Amino acid sequence: MKAKVLREIYHRLYTHFGPQGWWPAETPFEVCIGAILTQNTNWQNVERAISKLKERDLLNPQKLYEISERELAELIRPSGYYNVKAKRLKNFISFLVEKYGGDLEVMKRTDLHTLREKLLKIKGLGPETVDSILLYALEKPVFVIDAYTYRILFRHSLIPEEVTYEELQELFHSALEEDVELFKEYHALLVACGKTYCKKSNPLCEPCPLAELK
DNA sequence: TGCCAGGCCGGGT
């Protein structure tokens, strides 16, 4: 029932927006950094911050491990919340360097469920950030839920207002084939739809590519 | 100009 609607939404969005080819980053490590920097923040601002790190050739685990938190905060300033985010980046990078030698390939080999639990314990990483890292940097079959996912489904009366992250994620997991590329593309399409139409400032979602869902 | 953006934490009930 609901599973069919979720597949229908995917096809509608794919037809409307075309392939998204997410995540916009050159390396898996860059995905991790972007996932933290984009917390409640416009992607354009994140790009500025990442450019600063690239300019100085600092976009790798070892360099960011060695740099001071103050200096890091200054570099990522354009992304907003730069003090808290510098701390959050440091927390993640320390974990990566100290437990996995700074190697995402090594991290990738550890059991998915326990890895997710460990990442969630890092201060500053919540479910969306962790799942973005798992899906887009580590290629794990985990569906990412974000504000757009919630808003789009809610506006189409497909979920109750109080639905939790885990419940919503379970909805997608049970409705879809366990396919990393599908999960990546679907989430990216929801973001595209949210940015273009399903905005707070456009409460009626006009013109909505998902109009008259059955 | 004010509102918004691909969250999450910590302190208070």
Next chain:
DNA sequence: ACCCGGCATGGC
């Protein structure tokens, strides 16, 4: 177990 203020920049 919730609820809510705080965190901050840049674009529209």
